[in-house]
Amino acid sequence: MKGRVANTSIVASLTAVVIVFWVMLASVPKTSAIPAFSRKYQTSCTTCHNNYPELNDFGEAFKKNGFKFPKDDEVFVKEPPVLLGSKAQKEAFPGAVYPGEIPGYLPIAFRYEGNFTLNRKQPPGIIAQNGFTPRTDLFAPNTFTIISAGSFGQNLSFWIDDDISVGAANANGSMGDGWLKYSDLGHGFGLPKNALNVRFGQFELDLPFTQAKTIYLSPYDIYSETAIAGPLGTTNNSTIFGSPQRGIEFGGTPNNGNFDWSVAVTNGSNVGTTTRSSKDVYVRLSQKFNLEREAESRNAIQAAGPTGPRDHTSIRVGFLYYYGKNQQNQDGLLFPGLATIEEPFYRVGGDLRFKYRKLELFGLGMFGHDDNHLVTPGAPPTIAGAPAIRFSGGFAGANYWFYPWLIGTFHYDAVNSHADFVNGTPASEHQTRNRFSPGFQVLVRANIKVVGEYQYTFGHPYTDPVSGNILFFRPNTFQTGIDYVF
Amino acid sequence: MNSSRSGAKATIAATLVLVLAGAGRANEIKGKVSVQGIKTAENIAVYVDVIADKKFDAPKDHIVIDQRKMAFLPHVVAVQQGTTVEFLNSDPVGHNVYWPSVSGNKKLAHNLGTWPKGEKKPFQFNDLGVASLLCNVHPEMSGYVVVVPTPYFAVTDKDGNFEIKNVPAGKYTLRTWSEDGKPTTQAVDLSGATATVELTVKK
Numbered sequence: 173m174k175g176r177v178a179n180t181s182i183v184a185s186l187t188a189v190v191i192v193f194w195v196m197l198a199s200v201p202k203t204s205a206i207p208a209f210s211r212k213y214q215t216s217c218t219t220c221h222n223n224y225p226e227l228n229d230f231g232e233a234f235k236k237n238g239f240k241f242p243k244d245d246e247v248f249v250k251e252p253p254v255l256l257g258s259k260a261q262k263e264a265f266p267g268a269v270y271p272g273e274i275p276g277y278l279p280i281a282f283r284y285e286g287n288f289t290l291n292r293k294q295p296p297g298i299i300a301q302n303g304f305t306p307r308t309d310l311f312a313p314n315t316f317t318i319i320s321a322g323s324f325g326q327n328l329s330f331w332i333d334d335d336i337s338v339g340a341a342n343a344n345g346s347m348g349d350g351w352l353k354y355s356d357l358g359h360g361f362g363l364p365k366n367a368l369n370v371r372f373g374q375f376e377l378d379l380p381f382t383q384a385k386t387i388y389l390s391p392y393d394i395y396s397e398t399a400i401a402g403p404l405g406t407t408n409n410s411t412i413f414g415s416p417q418r419g420i421e422f423g424g425t426p427n428n429g430n431f432d433w434s435v436a437v438t439n440g441s442n443v444g445t446t447t448r449s450s451k452d453v454y455v456r457l458s459q460k461f462n463l464e465r466e467a468e469s470r471n472a473i474q475a476a477g478p479t480g481p482r483d484h485t486s487i488r489v490g491f492l493y494y495y496g497k498n499q500q501n502q503d504g505l506l507f508p509g510l511a512t513i514e515e516p517f518y519r520v521g522g523d524l525r526f527k528y529r530k531l532e533l534f535g536l537g538m539f540g541h542d543d544n545h546l547v548t549p550g551a552p553p554t555i556a557g558a559p560a561i562r563f564s565g566g567f568a569g570a571n572y573w574f575y576p577w578l579i580g581t582f583h584y585d586a587v588n589s590h591a592d593f594v595n596g597t598p599a600s601e602h603q604t605r606n607r608f609s610p611g612f613q614v615l616v617r618a619n620i621k622v623v624g625e626y627q628y629t630f631g632h633p634y635t636d637p638v639s640g641n642i643l644f645f646r647p648n649t650f651q652t653g654i655d656y657v658f
Numbered sequence: 659m660n661s662s663r664s665g666a667k668a669t670i671a672a673t674l675v676l677v678l679a680g681a682g683r684a685n686e687i688k689g690k691v692s693v694q695g696i697k698t699a700e701n702i703a704v705y706v707d708v709i710a711d712k713k714f715d716a717p718k719d720h721i722v723i724d725q726r727k728m729a730f731l732p733h734v735v736a737v738q739q740g741t742t743v744e745f746l747n748s749d750p751v752g753h754n755v756y757w758p759s760v761s762g763n764k765k766l767a768h769n770l771g772t773w774p775k776g777e778k779k780p781f782q783f784n785d786l787g788v789a790s791l792l793c794n795v796h797p798e799m800s801g802y803v804v805v806v807p808t809p810y811f812a813v814t815d816k817d818g819n820f821e822i823k824n825v826p827a828g829k830y831t832l833r834t835w836s837e838d839g840k841p842t843t844q845a846v847d848l849s850g851a852t853a854t855v856e857l858t859v860k861k
């Protein structure tokens with residue numbers, strides 16, 4: 173074990189990161205459909221959602237257009253905005269404040285969720301090791317969220333969501349997204365509509381499949397994966413995809429919204445203020461291939477089906493890349509005698525989404541790589557390169573609309589991490605942790621859902637108190653609950 | 659004698675002419691619908707019910723229902739049986755028009771599908787009853803086509819007033835249909851130029 177450091181400060185640091193990580197997981201902000209827009213346009217949730225908060229093609233176009241109808245928005249607005257200056261005041265600029273507008277209504281919506289949980293019966297060894305967990309929890313309030321979103325005129329849009337309450341215990345929720353976006357920045361340069369937009373604030377990265385607005389009860393595991401070396405070295409990178417980032421994002425959706433690009437520069441830290449001077453870069457590219465046969469239907473916002481508008485039959489393929497340089501020991505306290513340790517890291521992945529009538533198939537694969545070091549104590553201590561911390565994984569799933577109000581769901585998650593296996597965070601039988609999650613969603617009303625999901629998870633090791641043998645237990649759970657917005 | 663006979667014949671002939679002219683004269687039924695327990699007296703269809711031994715040809719003129727600003731306009735349309743209604747889409751967003759039944763008869767459900775802005779899709783309503791117009795992506799949209807057996811019908815204005823013109827003199831049964839109220843029936847004797855009726859529709 174020469175060269176390996178049993179440094180108490182590392183252990184303390186690791187523990188702190190793990191605690192922060194789990195706290196973050198417990199409070200991953202979830203946002204949703206926007207009844208504020210329903211009020212503004214006097215239209216149902218189904219205009220933009222097939223199964224809220226997942227967007228349909230019209231909802232995607234609405235979002236890409238800065239929360240405005242893709243065509244003739246002002247015709248559909250039932251609550252006219254309040255003008256902050258007449259349009260003619262533009263001519264007086266810069267001698268006067270540039271005219272703007274605010275929503276004529278209070279753009280606020282709320283979402284509340286809570287679940288019933290049924291846990292698999294625990295063997296005595298698990299109870300002895302992890303403590304007792306009741307088999308059922310009749311109702312656990314999850315989040316009560318306030319959402320505000322809308323537009324400030326032609327080009328400016330905004331979004332703020334905050335969990336007012338988590339677990340109904342107190343107001344200890346956290347902000348999800350809070351940003352301001354300027355759309356169609358490239359108009360002045362002759363670029364196609366919405367080819368260049370800029371967004372600033374706290375936001376979920378332009379992920380292939382949103383975590384903040386997921387329809388599922390459980391998160392995508394790969395989005396929560398951190399790179400922690402533990403006894404394997406110094407790598408201690410808490411950056412995850414499942415929580416919002418802070419920074420600035422440039423992006424656009426040219427080619428009739430079929431091509432999507434974004435480049436974000438972020439702090440790289442998901443919680444609190446930035447902890448390092450280096451900034452991270454996230455790049456996302458995707459192309460949607462519209463498979464509709466009729467050109468007119470292909471070019472419309474939604475396809476013209478024989479029984480009504482529907483999403484286009486399409487395949488979307490995408491690519492993501494995240495690069496950063498994790499920094500530790502800036503103050504010399506973690507590794508006394510050593511300078512700042514810089515450990516570049518990247519995440520790279522690809523994704524696919526296929527939509528055909530009532531069926532939706534999707535998948536994402538991702539690979540993570542963090543540079544790693546080993547510190548050898550001494551006078552002075554030395555530092556040397558170590559095998560990188562790597563992980564891979566992803567998810568795949570399917571949704572099927574039996575009726576417009578009854579949706580069958582399924583997703584499979586897998587994370588393959590040698591470091592996690594060594595660290596036992598979380599403890600697993602294999603280096604791959606996987607989970608099957610079949611479920612259902614029932615739209616009781618357009619704004620009220622009953623959701624359910626069974627999670628068949630990987631084996632967790634425990635010691636049998638009688639034989640002393642290492643056995644494995646799958647802490648499978650079934651959750652069902654209510655979810656409504658207003 | 660001859661002069662008195664010819665005078666009598668002239669009198670009879672004149673009377674016959676007047677009677678026949680009265681029977682064929684275009685009169686009107688007008689009135690007002692009051693409501694109880696219903697928000698508004700607007701958009702209530704008032705029509706002359708089936709007239710025994712009387713059949714009417716299907717009208718050649720088409721009626722247009724527009725889909726504009728995510729609403730069916732007009733909201734309620736009364737048409738004679740056999741009328742062709744053209745559904746226009748004036749919105750830049752996709753709609754479809756369908757009705758899940760005609761007066762509860764699900765066998766008469768129909769879905770016209772989706773078509774682009776500016777285009778119309780026709781449908782001939784041959785079955786008596788009410789078709790509830792819906793759009794499956796904008797469930798807040800609703801409209802009604804009330805298919806009636808005679809060409810004598812009207813839809814009330816916002817104050818509940820209606821006028822059914824060009825109705826021959828006679829005795830009829832007047833019926834109403836409304837979105838939220840129960841049907842009402844009332845006998846009307848149209849012997850003069852105008853018959854004025856007061857109707858009440860209750861929830």
